[in-house]
Amino acid sequence: MKLDVVFRIAAKIFIPFMLVFALYVQFHGELGPGGGFQAGVVAAAMVVFYAIIFGLESAQKIVPPRVVELMVPAGVGIFAGVGVVSLLLGENYLNYSPFGGDSQHGQEYGIILVEIGVLVTVTGTLVAIFYSFVGRGRE
Amino acid sequence: MVLLTLLAAVTLGIVRLRNLFAVVILGGIYSFLMASVMIVLDAVDVAMTEASVGAGVSTVLMLATLYLTKSQESEPTHTPLLPLFVAVATGAVLVIGTFALPPFGAADTPANTHVAPYYLENSIRDTLVPNVVTSVLASYRGFDTLGEVTVIFTAGIAVLMLLKGRRQVKPGPKRPRIRR
Numbered sequence: 001m002k003l004d005v006v007f008r009i010a011a012k013i014f015i016p017f018m019l020v021f022a023l024y025v026q027f028h029g030e031l032g033p034g035g036g037f038q039a040g041v042v043a044a045a046m047v048v049f050y051a052i053i054f055g056l057e058s059a060q061k062i063v064p065p066r067v068v069e070l071m072v073p074a075g076v077g078i079f080a081g082v083g084v085v086s087l088l089l090g091e092n093y094l095n096y097s098p099f100g101g102d103s104q105h106g107q108e109y110g111i112i113l114v115e116i117g118v119l120v121t122v123t124g125t126l127v128a129i130f131y132s133f134v135g136r137g138r139e
Numbered sequence: 140m141v142l143l144t145l146l147a148a149v150t151l152g153i154v155r156l157r158n159l160f161a162v163v164i165l166g167g168i169y170s171f172l173m174a175s176v177m178i179v180l181d182a183v184d185v186a187m188t189e190a191s192v193g194a195g196v197s198t199v200l201m202l203a204t205l206y207l208t209k210s211q212e213s214e215p216t217h218t219p220l221l222p223l224f225v226a227v228a229t230g231a232v233l234v235i236g237t238f239a240l241p242p243f244g245a246a247d248t249p250a251n252t253h254v255a256p257y258y259l260e261n262s263i264r265d266t267l268v269p270n271v272v273t274s275v276l277a278s279y280r281g282f283d284t285l286g287e288v289t290v291i292f293t294a295g296i297a298v299l300m301l302l303k304g305r306r307q308v309k310p311g312p313k314r315p316r317i318r319r
Binding site for chain 1: 190196200260276281285294
């Protein structure tokens, strides 16, 4: 597989666009369809695609397994932490109103932060499962 | 209609085939068709998820599993009559259930009259977010979404424990003999 020129060139052309698309879906989520979950899934599919074409080792050099496994709880931590911050700012849990200058912008920033949490957990979980599945046969 | 016919054809193929490699690929095709159905129903974000999880990542995971096992399904050891009966009966119950549903897109259903109009009217005023799906998911119903993320987290941790737990045992010292 590693010697297959067509796949490697196609992957090199595709992967930047997949990354841009994932980021677009993530940060355009308030305006168009999508959000953290969809963006996370696309980003994970990108890592899986890279690992299929270039091999597991080179994928794990770019996205190390330790980082991926840390991402799984980190996303939940970000989401729950946003809730705690809004508690500390004197609002109800997960009410984002105090984050911005006025209540509306606060809600907007809160949504963006929370979506980042979703993205991190979804990407981390999918890539971690993929790594441990594919890594099994190689002992 | 074309999509649903193709879905039925792919399903028949999955049921008939014994070669698991072909079944996995057909499963990927099934997910892509399902994603197209979702686009027809205007649920673009669901379609995106279905295309990348169903057709992409889970197909790859299935292939990785096939690499570890054999790729031919073994012959069934019992008659297929009882499973067939259960499947047909469940399908019939579900079809009967759809007769009681309101027509697709009807305006006077509980789903469209309860809280949905409030979200649609006030999303921009409350959150400045034009995409109502996002504002409902992340802001109005943030607790639900936090719960969903926790579900993904728990599932991921559980799978990782199952897959990694055995790997740590394997390269270790040989299992001690049972003492008498």
